[in-house]
Amino acid sequence: DTGVSQDPRHKITKRGQNVTFRCDPISEHNRLYWYRQTLGQGPEFLTYFQNEAQLEKSRLLSDRFSAERPKGSFSTLEIQRTEQGDSAMYLCASSLTGGNPRGYTFGSGTRLTVV
Amino acid sequence: GQQLNQSPQSMFIQEGEDVSMNCTSSSIFNTWLWYKQDPGEGPVLLIALYKAGELTSNGRLTAQFGITRKDSFLNISASIPSDVGIYFCAGVNYGGSQGNLIFGKGTKLSVKP
Numbered sequence: 001d002t003g004v005s006q007d008p009r010h011k012i013t014k015r016g017q018n019v020t021f022r023c024d025p026i027s028e029h030n031r032l033y034w035y036r037q038t039l040g041q042g043p044e045f046l047t048y049f050q051n052e053a054q055l056e057k058s059r060l061l062s063d064r065f066s067a068e069r070p071k072g073s074f075s076t077l078e079i080q081r082t083e084q085g086d087s088a089m090y091l092c093a094s095s096l097t098g099g100n101p102r103g104y105t106f107g108s109g110t111r112l113t114v115v
Numbered sequence: 116g117q118q119l120n121q122s123p124q125s126m127f128i129q130e131g132e133d134v135s136m137n138c139t140s141s142s143i144f145n146t147w148l149w150y151k152q153d154p155g156e157g158p159v160l161l162i163a164l165y166k167a168g169e170l171t172s173n174g175r176l177t178a179q180f181g182i183t184r185k186d187s188f189l190n191i192s193a194s195i196p197s198d199v200g201i202y203f204c205a206g207v208n209y210g211g212s213q214g215n216l217i218f219g220k221g222t223k224l225s226v227k228p
Contacts, residue, residue, distance in 0.1 A: 004157075035216075041118070058215075102163050104216070
């Protein structure tokens with residue numbers, strides 16, 4: 001296992017288009033998190049899954065955003081009708097429930113640019 | 116979203132100098148984490164702190180978990196050019212029903228050879 005994988009690494013899209021990102025967590029990790037990071041800021045929590053259940057969504061996750069983890073393994077984050085304010089790095093992380101915080105591992109992120 | 120207060124925002128130092136940065140929160144956490152992020156990459160964990168008052172080292176890095184559980188600092192001794200990057204603190208109440216990290220805004224470190 002090579003860690004948390006995210007695809008694509010970069011995405012440029014026109015305003016109004018839909019985009020979908022994929023995250024493959026570390027295989028034995030049952031928790032999966034999505035964060036958004038804008039320029040000059042730290043990552044901000046969007047949502048997380050425990051296995052296939054989406055247990056929490058932050059207020060940053062507008063109705064245009066939807067995340068899924070259908071089989072408790074990989075996850076997708078879709079943004080509909082993208083806006084310029086959606087331009088950011090989208091980071092995925094995974095961990096074990098109640099496990100050592102050292103095991104909380106981030107992927108390299110997907111950089112979204114909305115033009 | 117909520118973010119921790121991290122300072123300084125940026126530092127420009129000479130190679131060999133020591134660096135200190137800190138983070139404060141209005142909330143209590145049971146775990147503090149320090150990450151380093153290189154351009155175009157995700158954060159990479161440097162040090163994890165689990166108990167109030169704990170002082171932990173990782174090579175040239177030393178971090179402490181504040182007694183009030185609302186603050187932490189990170190020191191880097193004898194800086195080298197590869198220390199360049201953005202350092203983030205993060206607080207979490209690990210083991211609970213959530214486990215999402217609350218990050219600071221980062222300290223951007225530049226090292227002049």
